[in-house]
Amino acid sequence: MKNLKYSRQRESIKSFLAKRTDHPTADTIYEELRKDFPNISLGTVYRNLTLLEDLGIIIKITSSYGADRYDGNTLLHNHFTCTECHRVIDLEMDNIDHIKNVASQQFSGLIEGYVANFYGRCDNCL
Amino acid sequence: MKNLKYSRQRESIKSFLAKRTDHPTADTIYEELRKDFPNISLGTVYRNLTLLEDLGIIIKITSSYGADRYDGNTLLHNHFTCTECHRVIDLEMDNIDHIKNVASQQFSGLIEGYVANFYGRCDNCL
């Protein structure tokens, strides 16, 4: 992996994500950072998001609805997506890591991890 | 929901997916169907895939790598994605539906379902 150099833009993306819990998209982050960096480009945002994800500092959440979302909380947790308003919410729930073992049982490859996404309707949309 | 009319293209997509277990992309399906329907268009393939998904006849698998994939097997099962060759494989594993209850416990919305995707390296790539 290559050497990293300090960049104000990257730091800003990192700290922005650290204080949000609503899993913004790259575009939301871009619009937000433009307040501090009027000339920042979407390309820079994407490049840094990919970088931060590779470093394990943030998580990318892909769902079948719309653009990817980013999460500054890398502590193991699962997500819920509302099928109506498409909000993505952190779930507080007991650890379900054992499903990795269940999946491994009759599988000949190597299971390194899993992503569990729950869906339904959030309390706002019920 | 609107009335459906028979279409050879749709039937062909349906039966094609029914006999594959490798979760092809829309483009793969398109290329394959062109053998029978030289003039079929990608738009038609996408329109029918969306339709079949809405009808619950097929499943769409979204992952963070590349295009969506489609699965003709709607019996409850989970998938494994190889991080190296990006193959998507059906997992034969014990039922883990109980994770829905685990997730519901401290959640105020309504959890209707979940998607569990496992990843790692398949036996070919080990």
Place this chain on the structure above:
DNA sequence: TTCGTTGCAAATGTTTTGCACCTGA
């Protein structure tokens, strides 16, 4: 000075859509 980083714009890859024509019921 060096090499990673940025802004900009163009390109890419995937999916959706408008429209005129076609087809099944």
Place this chain on the structure above:
DNA sequence: TCAGGTGCAAAACATTTGCAACGAA
């Protein structure tokens, strides 16, 4: 007949990339 389906092409989106200029070490 007529609403739904199709092919085609253009558009819409999300994301990536080439390049010349910039900036941190």
